[in-house]
Amino acid sequence: MPHCYQSIVVNAPVDKVWDTIKNFHDMSWAARAxxxxxxxxxxxxxxxxxKRILNNAFHETLLECNDQEHRVRYSIDDGPSPVSxxxxxxxxxxxHxxxxxxxxxxxxxxxxxWESVSEDAAEFCHQIYVALLRELAQQLDTN
Structure with missing residues (x-):
């Protein structure tokens, strides 16, 4: 099963980061992407x-917003190639x-x-996660 994983340390308390990212309908923290x-x-x-549509292309559904675990889970229902x-x-x-x-x-x-016959989505998702995590860190860095 193909997968993608990225992580970053944000120089802000977990509650501040959570308040920024938990609303599925608000991606203002990532305005450049x-x-x-x-x-x-x-x-x-x-x-x-x-449900939301990002950049008129990614159709996504929120599966879980867990305040105790600081976790958001979602699905991509459709999108551009290679995640169509x-x-x-x-x-x-x-x-998380x-x-x-x-x-x-x-x-x-x-x-x-995800399930796919191709590995193409892995690099595609990797680049998106890197960009979004960098924006999050830049927005919230308290140092």
Whole structure:
């Protein structure tokens, strides 16, 4: 099963990072990479089943927003190649925050796995995760 994983330490407390990323309908923290985040339907951005379209291309559904575990899980239902529904199935993304108590920072992990006959989506997702994690760190760096 193909997968992708990236992580970064953000120099901000876990609660501040969580407040920034938990709303599925708000990607304003990543404005250089995500030009448009359109909420679809009536569900709130922290309610399982919420849907969004990113950059008029990625159709995603929120599967879990867990305040206790600081975890967001979502699916990509359709998108551009190589993550289109014709090329990839069962795409599950997982964004997880872990407090680094020694210096009050946050380890941010972003991973995903999916089913596909091709490995092309791995590098594609890798580049997106790197860009988004760097933007998050730049937005919240308290040093």
């Amino acid at each position: 995500i030009e448009k985040c359109e909420a679809v339907g009536e569900k709130s951005g922290t309610e399982a089943g919420a 529904s014709a090329e990839v199935t069962h795409y599950i993304g997982n964004l 925050l872990i407090p680094v108590t020694l210096n009050n920072s946050t380890l941010v992990e972003w991973g995903s796995n």
